[in-house]
Amino acid sequence: MTILDKIIERKKEEIAISKAKTSIDHLKNSVFFGRQNFSLKESVKNKSGIIAEFKRKSPSKGIINDQVQPLEVATAYEHFGASGISILTDHDFFGGSFDDVLKVRNHINIPILRKDFMVDEYQFYEAKSIGADAVLLIAACLSPNQVLEFTALAHELGLEVLLEIHTEEELEHYNSEIDLVGINNRNLKDFKVDLQHSVLLKDQLPKGVLSVAESGIYAIEDFKYLKEKGFDGFLMGEYFMKNEDPANKFGEFISNIAIQ
Template structure:
């Protein structure tokens, strides 16, 4: 059993428990549900966009604790000051040390940039929940879902006014997504089964994705020169978490990184 299998099995039990305690009606009645979402597409396609989706991540199964000292509020403010294209927030508690409260708090501060809820979506309930906590974008990981689930969850997100970042790692993942046209496709450079990182992987897979999609490179980006290289292969978005979070001041690290891209 891989770490990913463990996460998904645990997540299904966790969501079933939450569903028994919280009604969809209650989620729909939450204040954030009325929000008009900020568009990740629009943000990444803006000619002045940095393309950086900066992540708040306390820990990971492969690295353990990355940073448990900084607060979500100071990091959010720092990322906004750095002029990120979007913010990504881990809401998985058991494996990544994130919480729904993190996203709720960031939303109060961040009233101008899209927020991606980074979690393992295994149930439509979590998509309604994402809207209720103030997220603008959800992550759908193709490795963990069937093509039918990807289609249905994608449609539900759209109906709720949310955008979707479809994450793929292999050609098989890509084949599960019906009609790539106009979608946001994230290529994860980290193999979710072994947690090894390979940037060349993004480049190979990118050639299989039509130009009508927005391409996002995820994981393992630690040098601004990598961004320049990836842009040549049509990437418009770059999800970076650990590189900023492992520093004492993630917002400042992000600012310095972005200043070297231009």
Template sequence: MKNILDQIVDQKRIEIKQKQQQTSIEDFKQSSFFTQKVRSAKASILDPNKTGIIAEFKRKSPSKGFINQHANIKDVVSGYEQFGASVVSVLTDEDFFGGSFDDLNEAKQILNIPILRKDFIVDEYQVYETKAIGADLMLLIAECLTKDEVFNLAKLAKEIGLEILLEIHSEDQLEKVNEFIDLIGINNRNLKTFEVDTEKSKQILKKLPEDLIKVAESGISDPEVVKDLKAAGFQSFLIGENFMKNENPGNAFQEFVNQIK
């Protein structure tokens, strides 16, 4: 029986084939965003005037269904930026996470900080697409890519000016880190079982290359956990559901930030 990650990747490959019939890579290269220089997530995370938090806009998840179906993205992400987010992450997967390119586009219209496209990138077509829709940073998930695939996708992303966040979950995925990666995230949540374990993340952290920005991802709801992970050596924290489950995610973000100062 396939786990949820396998199901998502299978669906993503079907989507890509359908999209290729409508929009070509050459079409992407004509986008107004394609030649623009991206905003650096690395620089924004290291900015002492910001929190280091990658604040996520997420309408739903495969495990919990809708979290905040009717949230207004401009209201949410403007709150994130106002109260110190370093980066905003926007889900663009529609079937499993309720995201869309429209969400990312609306965020792009008002934000002055970098945007991470959060999706399941498995094909070069999506790399060009990511730049064309205005994202600054692209997620690669080691769990669903081979070492060579991570290398080729990251290399292409760098060639067209994107930054790359590589997400890993286990020590055996460290071999997939390469010279084109800018940030490395350790997902506290196992994508196959959805169990959360921050202690395991701290153990993997000790084996990461020193020159990469380290991001703790998923399952973070307690400001004390952020303090603990920061003390362990993490520089950034990807948090979404904890804010999005509130009626006003921007206010929830502000309250969280006040507790980690």
């Protein structure tokens, strides 16, 4: 069983517990459910293109940074020009929670991506109820038909969709309703990073599709290489979060790419 298999198995258990505790009707009564969402797609187009991530830990790296607070980091990300904020809401494997989104939502005016393992319709109502603007759909744990159905539901709720792929076979998960396509430089099964592989996949997407490079961007040179190859957006977390002061690290990064 891969790490991804273990995560999905645990996720389904969590969803069953959540459904028993909180109904969809209750989620619809949340203060954020009726808000007008920000567009991640438009923000990626018109700002730095960087979706900066708040992430405490991961299965492959262990603890990355559990000493900083989401509000402090997210407000700095916005201040320095992030197109959006990605916030992990998975607890067991990534140390995240809904509270991390709730603490930030009223204090920033850029999109929030709920980054989690979306395998059930219920989770989309959760995302809307906590103030997320977009959700991540991971092709590796969904069928093409599920991606189509989940995308329709997301749009019905006013949420945008970032579809994450890693293999050529997963290109089949793409449909024209998808808002952004993320190409994960890191293989979710063995966690190896291959930037060139991602470029080859991007070149097989239909023209005009907004592409986002995800994971494995460890240096300004990586960022520049991927930008030169035509990526529109960049989902970056570990590069900033592994620093004692992620906010300052992000500010330095933005300054460096601006003068090069």
